[in-house]
Amino acid sequence: MSGIDLSANMLHGEIPWELGNLSHVKSLNLSYNFFVVPIPMTLSGMEEIESLDLSHNELSGPIPWQLTQLSTLGVFSVAYNNLSGCIPNSGQLGFGMESYLGNTNLHQITQGGMCAAPSPDPAAGKEVEETTGHPVLYVVTAAGFVLAFWATIGFSFCHPYGRSVMLKM
Incomplete structure (x- = not known):
């Protein structure tokens, strides 16, 4: 083996x-x-x-x-x-x-x-810091995705151009 x-x-x-x-x-x-x-x-x-x-x-x-x-x-x-x-x-x-x-x-x-x-290995401390991350960054990123999703939905159903595109599908 x-x-x-x-x-x-x-x-x-x-x-x-x-x-x-x-x-x-x-x-x-x-x-x-x-x-x-x-x-x-x-x-x-x-x-x-x-x-x-x-x-x-x-x-x-x-x-x-x-x-x-x-x-x-x-x-x-x-x-x-x-x-x-x-x-x-x-x-x-x-x-x-x-x-x-x-x-x-x-x-x-x-x-x-x-x-x-x-x-002490400074690179090891940096690796731990990088993998730990920052919770605020995660929250802001998630909020951005949610906002972009709902803006796309709103545009697709509420704006005249968005409705015309949706009707052609």
Whole structure:
């Protein structure tokens, strides 16, 4: 089997530990679901995994150190969860900070071996602001559509030219 994509399926609960038995799967995408509790360390049994996306869930706890043993892993994301602890700096999990964004209690290991909070990403804050939107803009847009709809209806039935067009249909 090449890959499993179960993203955005409203799945919830724990990630099944049995997925770790799928040693020949190359890609696993469980993003945009509602998985909770820690990432199962059994995922380290996916010996041929090249891409693992667990982003946009509600996972908590640390990243299992066993995942650093996945030698074929080239794409990895646990962004936007509730993970905590240190980002493993050994093995295959040395990805850019974009793989770990949105986990406020997840920290980098510094050169002295200490955990340090990641520097705030201004782009991440901007993304949240843009997706949150502005309620006033939505109200004004909706009111504009309603007004345009009723103006078209009024013109079609009340104005002589609008009535003549409607009668020709």
